[in-house]
Amino acid sequence: MIPIFLLNIALAVAWAALTGNITLGGLLVGFVLGSLCLYVTRPLYPGCDSYFRRAGKWAKLIVLFLYELVVSSLQVVWDVLTPAHKSRPGIISVPLTVRRELDVLLVTNLITLTPGTLSLDVTDDGKTLYIHAMFADDPDEIRRQITEGMERWVIEATE
Known part of the structure; x- marks a missing residue:
């Protein structure tokens, strides 16, 4: 077939x-x-139902990523154009729940493609991701956003 x-x-x-x-x-x-x-x-x-279910999850991942891309772009542009800079850059460690290399790769690339964040390194065991965030005022909130956002969307799309 x-x-x-x-x-x-x-x-x-x-x-x-x-x-x-x-x-x-x-x-x-x-x-x-x-x-x-x-x-x-x-x-x-x-x-073929699993194909359409998975395609829907990938479409959701793409749409949500594009939304995050627009929101973070506007946030970075606003910070650059206004006289009062609110950026407080910092390096944050984020524990990962994804385990497969493809999932880790996808999460790290989505984070890097989002303005204001950059994936720096993943530990050898693949359990911790280090990122540079332009707005690192609340590291716990950034960890939560990544875990409940991009990481969860990647898990849903690739499962």
Whole structure:
């Protein structure tokens, strides 16, 4: 049996080829349309419900990350443009609950991509992450935000 994801990719490529729009946008439109077609015909593909459940969790991770990206960007821009700087940089250790290397990699990259934070190091045992935060007034709050935010979203998307 063909994995549903590969079938979705094939539908996206077919859509792009049929429309003559072989660009990233054309492939994305084809992927979305292919996903809708596969969702409508999911009774024909046993076991595909986990694909759509996982795709929903990945979509949630992407949307929540983009929200965090916008909010933190605005916070950094505001601090740079206003005369009174509120940034209090610091290095914070964050205990990690993720254990797989892929999950640790994803969490650290999402933190680094968010303005105002930077992943510095992960201990050899993978249990502690060191980050540099631009606004480190309350280290416990930052730890909570990472644990209940990005780390939880990554666990949900990759489980």
